[in-house]
Amino acid sequence: MSCRACGSAVPATAKFCHKCGANLKAELPAAAWRVGLPWGIAGAAVGALLTALVLRSGAGRGATNEVQASFGSPLPAPDISQMSPEERASRLFNxxxxxxxxxxxxxxxxxxxxxxxxxxxxxxLDNDARYHVGLLQLAGGNTTPALAEADTILTSTPTHLFGFVLRAQAYHQLGDRAKERRAYAAFLKNAPAERARNRPEYNDHKTFLDAFHQEAVRRQSAAPR
Structure with missing residues (x-):
């Protein structure tokens, strides 16, 4: 039996590929990933993408080659079998x-x-990991579990900025502009004190948080009075 994603030989009873992690029991979507699907985008967009991904510092170093590859360059599936659980999660997130x-x-x-x-x-799962899970859910259009991650973050740390970021993005997907504005407002209200705490996850995602802060200011200034 062969993995449909990377072509590696796998036992007939296997549920996941030991090489690339593909779900061997799932139906393959019509236009699903195949060997050679590029991981990155070319040129200046790479920098913007790294900002948008808000990569953890360790994950960013581990995935540099994949993300910097040109969009037309075929790359083999990553071998996740030898990775630590944390590295595997970060690599799949990327x-x-x-x-x-x-x-x-x-x-x-x-x-x-x-x-x-x-x-x-x-x-x-710390707040940073829950934030990543929330971003993954939003990438799949799953706003309810993304909001659940935001709630969990804010329950453990009521002023944590990642909770407000997830809420703003989830409500934007839902088209709930009133709740989206409230999430942006809560972010702006708590940002000075929270950023002063120098939480490690804020330092890892500084560029993204700076950009989100600017967007929050823009949204608030454009909000109806």
Missing amino acids: RVMVLAQADKQDSVSFFLPMAIGAYQQLPA
Whole structure:
């Protein structure tokens, strides 16, 4: 038996490929990922993508080659069998985010369960990991679980900025402009004190948070009085 994603030989009883992590029991979407699907985008867009992905520092270093590859360059599937659980989760997160940025929704749907499952296998989820899970859910258009991650973050840390970011993005997808504005307002209200705490996850995602802050200011200034 061969993996339909990377072509590796796998036992007939296997549920996931030991090489690339593909779900061997799932139906393959019509336009799903195949060997050679590029991981990244070319040129200046790479920098913007890295900002949008809000990669953890360790994950960013581990995925540099994949993300910087040109969009037309075939790349083999990553070997996740030798990775730690944390690295596996981060690598799959990177892949889903790159595919979402490229608007490859069939491929996002294919890899999303693997990425979510990888985070579920971690011993514990801190606020940064829950933020990543929320972003994954939003990439799949799943606003309810994304909002649940935001609620969990804000329950444990009521002023944590990642909770407001997830809420703003989820309500934007839902078209609930009133709640979206409230999420942006809550972000702006709590940002000065929260950024002063120098939480490690804020330092990892500084560029993204700066950009989100600017967007929040713009949204608030454009809001109806």
